[in-house]
Amino acid sequence: xxxxxxxxxxxxxxxxxxxxxxxxxxxxxxxxxxxxxxxxxxxxxxxxxxxxxxxxxxxxxxxxxxxxxxxxxxxxxxxxxxxxxxxxxxxxxxxxxxxxxxxxxxxxxxxxxxxxxxxxxxxxxxxxxxxxxxxxxxxxxxxxxxxxxxxxxxxxxxxxxxxxxxxxxxxxxxxxxxxxxxxxxxxxxxxxxxxxxxxxxxxxxxxxxxxxxxxxxxxxxxxxxxxxxxxxxxxxxxxxxxxxxxxx
Numbered sequence: 001x002x003x004x005x006x007x008x009x010x011x012x013x014x015x016x017x018x019x020x021x022x023x024x025x026x027x028x029x030x031x032x033x034x035x036x037x038x039x040x041x042x043x044x045x046x047x048x049x050x051x052x053x054x055x056x057x058x059x060x061x062x063x064x065x066x067x068x069x070x071x072x073x074x075x076x077x078x079x080x081x082x083x084x085x086x087x088x089x090x091x092x093x094x095x096x097x098x099x100x101x102x103x104x105x106x107x108x109x110x111x112x113x114x115x116x117x118x119x120x121x122x123x124x125x126x127x128x129x130x131x132x133x134x135x136x137x138x139x140x141x142x143x144x145x146x147x148x149x150x151x152x153x154x155x156x157x158x159x160x161x162x163x164x165x166x167x168x169x170x171x172x173x174x175x176x177x178x179x180x181x182x183x184x185x186x187x188x189x190x191x192x193x194x195x196x197x198x199x200x201x202x203x204x205x206x207x208x209x210x211x212x213x214x215x216x217x218x219x220x221x222x223x224x225x226x227x228x229x230x231x232x233x234x235x236x237x238x239x240x241x242x243x244x245x246x247x248x
Contacts, residue, residue, distance in 0.1 A: 023121075129156060175206070
């Protein structure tokens with residue numbers, strides 16, 4: 001069982017445990033997010049993971065055309081696409097994920113609260129190349145087990161942390177891609193300053209992704225100086241897709 005969690009986090013984990021598994025034959029090759037990030041970074045650009053979401057517990061709510069959005073982001077050189085698939089709190093769906101993986105030829109992250117192998121199976125079947133595992137909602141044993149299970153499919157795995165203790169767990173288990181979320185999942189408070197501090201604690205041989213609260217090129221520059229290799233951006237790009245042109 002995942003960790004005991006209260007409030008909306010506890011609810012989302014319970015709903016996640018009950019998600020039905022999707023059985024389909026995967027229709028596309030696996031695109032490596034790691035390689036995409038390193039390629040873009042090697043050409044002096046900012047590796048951006050552009051996120052599509054319909055709503056969030058922090059108050060975001062928007063229903064933008066999903067295919068138009070992800071194709072626009074792909075054409076502007078993003079490193080990958082993140083698709084929210086959590087239904088109750090983020091308005092996402094597996095249908096959204098499948099639509100995106102059919103529409104683009106770049107890495108796609110299934111952004112969800114993954115707590116079961118069934119969810120990993122669904123991610124692979126629907127064409128996702130990357131999954132997210134959140135240290136906050138899993139025991140260390142579950143985290144390691146799901147990480148290895150996803151790797152057996154050759155998927156990339158972003159392990160998300162929000163504090164020093166979670167970084168220690170991610171580092172000692174040799175997880176190769178670590179995401180630092182600027183938003184605290186319980187309180188929903190946002191702090192780029194905290195993210196900059198935490199990024200500096202992660203060894204340089206790990207790929208580091210800064211997540212949430214990124215609004216400008218200056219934010220990106222400060223996070224880069226703190227050690228971030230890539231940047232997951234949702235609300236800013238959903239509100240103004242053309243902003244991608246100045247961020248990449």
